[in-house]
Amino acid sequence: MRIKEIVLSKATIPVLLAGILGIAAVLYAWQLPPFTSSVQTTNNAFVKGRVTLIAPQLPGYVVSVPVSDYQHVAKGDVLVQLDDRIYLQQIAQAEATLQQQQNVLANFEQNHASKQASVDLANAQLTAAEAALANAQSASSRSDSLLASGISPQSAADVVRQALVQAQSSVAQAQASLSIAQQNLALVDAGLPALQGAVKGAQATVELARINLSNTKIVAPVDGTLGEVTARVGQYVSVGSQLTSVTPPNTWVIANFKETQMFGIAVGQQVSFTVDALNHAKLTGHISEISPAAGSEFSVLKPDNATGNYTKIAQRIPVRIEIDADQPLSTSLLPGMSVEVAVDTALAGTAAPATH
Incomplete structure (x- = not known):
């Protein structure tokens, strides 16, 4: 009986050890006590760059x-380089239209001067007619006095009165001519904004044609x-x-931390990361920006948590990491490379406050 107990105890030891190791592995994987750490890590991180698509x-x-x-x-x-023959002809056509509109605008000055001369002539004619009317009115007054005293015959008075009526008619005619000349001048002046607008429109068409021509050279x-x-x-x-793309040399890292890891992460903290493509070489950087919202808020199709059964899923918060200068391997980083990031939140007290 005692031999069986000894054998049983020897068989139980490996099982107990395996159980203890299993529990320890679970606690370590979930960073539960006694394996809690101030270092937050994530492999949901990638090198980013400003890749410009050319079209x-x-x-x-x-x-x-x-x-x-x-x-x-x-x-x-x-x-x-695209075929530019059509756009060269569009420039020639637009420049010809511009020249035509500029000529029309130049003719405006001559037309304006001609109409102004007509107004000046009508003014002079009106002044002459008014002077003749004044003389006829004086003659008519004298003729009436002579007729009343019997010195002048009626026939002479009729001639003077006829001259007065003719002078009055000449004044009315001169006033009408002046009014017509002034209206013609105003009509010409009213067309100036339209002519100026046509020139500006033609200039814009020429500039647009030149822009189109320049766009044939990508x-x-x-x-x-x-x-x-x-x-x-x-x-x-x-x-x-899409014809090709251009990628500038400057790069940075975007690390997507779980929301449960964000406590203690702040702008300014030092970060270390390893790059898979560089044989897990270690580089350093610092947090420069923290996203103002979880990544799900920026997705095209946002989850609707108000319907159906709800399953809580830890959200990810994007964090931008600027790569420290003077690191030889930093020039080998290419956008899209996978990295693993580690942040020591115990240093949060020395970091700048989180900003977006």
Whole structure:
């Protein structure tokens, strides 16, 4: 009986040890006491960069592709050249229309001067007619006095009165001519804004044609390295067709921490991370920004937690990490690389407050 108890106890020891190790592994995996740590880690982290997709702003046939895949380019280098013959003719047409509108506007000055001269002439004619009317009125007054005294005959008085009526008619005619001349001048002046607007419209058309011509030459917006060049000579491309991409050399890391890990993480904290593609080489950086919301809030299809059965899932908070300078391996980081990030939240007291 005692031998059986000894055998049983020897068989139980490995089972107990296995159970203890299993429990310890679970506690360590979930960072439960006594394995709690101030270091928060995540492998949901990637190198990011400003990858710019290159696409045409107008349709056309590709006539030249002077670059190749993964080539380094400088800002302003030509990447793709589209057929520009149509846009050259559009510039010529627009410039001809502009010249025509400018000539019409130049003729306005001559037309305005001519109508102003007509107004001046009508003013002079009115002044002469008013002077003749004054003389006729004086003559009529004298004639009436002589007729009343019997010195002048009635026939002479009739002639003077007829001259007065004719002078009055001449004044009315001169006033009408002046009014017509002034209206003609006002009509010419009223057309000036329309002529100026036509010139500005023609100038805008010329500038638009020049912009379209410049857009046939697709250039690199920044210094960087090209991705795959999909443009081919003779290919017809439409607006928005992806031709290639340009990636500048500056990179950073986006680490998506669980919300349960965010306590103690703040802007300014030092961060260490390892890069899978660099044989798990270790680099350092610091937290520069913390997302203002969980990643799910920025998704196109947001979860509706108000319907159906609810299952609680720890959300992820994106954290931006700027890579420290003067690290030789930092130049080898490429956007999309996987990294593992570690932050010691025990140093939160020395960090700057969290900002977004």
